C-alpha cells in the first residue's frame with residue numbers, strides 16, 4: 450500500500466521546522482528531497498568504498514568500479530534501456546543536452562539543416578541549440594502551443610521537413626506539468642528521417658519510462674529531481690547512435706589507447722567502449738552510487754504508484770485553487786493530462802510576494818520564470834508561482850498551502 454506518511458519517515462529533512470511551522474516542501478520540480486537510504490549510501494561510499502574507478506587493480510578500486518557499473522545497470526533497467534552501453538552518466542539534464550549538441554550536433558548539423566524545438570522547453574533545451582546554430586549556421590524552428598497549453602502537434606507536422614535533423618522536446622513541461630505524447634513526437638521525427646532528443650527532467654522522476662516503447666533516440670534527465678544527489682544525471686542514447694558519435698570531452702577514462710608516433714610526432718587515439726567513451730576524467734562515482742539507491746527506492750514504490758499519488762494531489766489542489774476567486778492557474782485544468790506541477794498567480798501580487806508569504810508558514814514553492822522565459826512571454830506573464838508534488842507530499846499539506854493561499858487572497 451502506498452502511504453506518503455510512511456514514506457515521509459525516510460526523509461530526515463521533512464522533520465524540520467521553518468519559521469516555527471513544519472516544513473511543507475512543494476518545490477519538487479526544482480529538486481527533490483533525499484531519503485536516508487540515499488544519504489546512507491553516500492556516507493557508506495566515502496567511509497568504506499572510496500577509490501577511483503577503472504584505474505587500479507587493488508580491491509577498493511575493484512569494488513568502487515563494480516558499484517559504479519551497477520549504478521549504470523540499475524538506471525538502464527529503470528528506463529528499459531538495452532544495457533549500460535546506452536547509459537552515460539553526466540552532471541544533469543543540462544549537461545546531457547549539451548553533450549548531444551556538441552558531440553552529435555557539432556558534426557552533423559550544417560547550414561541548410563533544421564533543428565526543431567518547442568516553445569515550452571526549459572532554457573537548457575533552447576540555449577545549447579541557439580549557441581550551436583551561431584557556429585554551424587543551421588536554422589531553428591520553434592513549435593508553439595495548442596489551446597490547452599500542450600504541444601501544437603499540427604504545427605510540428607507542418608514545420609518538420611526532410612531538412613530537419615533533430616527534434617528536441619520535453620516529455621513533461623516544468624511550467625505546466627503537461628505530458629507530451631513522446632511516441633507521436635518520435636514517430637513524426639522518424640518519418641522525416643530526424644532524430645529525437647527528449648528532455649525527461651520532469652518525466653523520469655514521476656512517470657514509468659520505457660525508452661524502447663517510446664522509441665526516443667536520446668533522453669536526458671537529472672538525478673537530483675528523483676531523490677538522488679545533485680551533480681549526477683543521465684544521457685540515454687540508442688547504442689548505434691552513440692557508437693557513431695565522437696566523444697564530448699577528451700581525457701582519461703574515455704580512451705582505450707593514446708599512441709605516440711615518433712615519425713609523425715602526433716598521437717593516434719582510440720576511444721573506450723560505451724558508455725565510458727562519453728565519461729571523460731574521474732566520474733562522479735559517489736553520486737552515481739547515490740543515484741542507484743534513489744532508483745531502487747523508486748522501483749520499490751513502483752512508478753505507477755508515484756504517478757497515481759501525484760495525480761490525486763494535483764487534482765485535489767487544482768480543484769481547491771480553482772475555487773479561489775483571485776487565483777489563476779495556467780495550462781491544463783484536467784489533472785489526467787499532467788504531472789504534479791501547478792503554475793499560478795494571485796491577482797495583485799507578484800509571484801515572489803506569494804512565495805515569501807507562504808515561506809512564513811514553512812511552505813516552500815517556486816516563483817519566477819522557472820527557466821522558461823519564452824513560455825512566460827506566450828502566456829503574457831511577468832512571472833508565475835509554482836507548486837509541485839512528489840511522493841512524500843500529503844493531502845494535509847495541500848490543505849495547509851490552501852489555507853495560506855486563501856489568507857493572501859483576503860489581504
Ligand SMILES: Cc1ncc(COP(=O)(O)O)c(C=O)c1O
Pocket residue numbers: 478479540541542543544571573574619621622623648650651671682
Ligand atoms: C524540464 C527541465 N529540463 C531541464 C532542466 C535542467 O535540469 P538540471 O538543472 O538538473 O540540469 C530542468 C530543471 O529544472 C527542467 O525542469
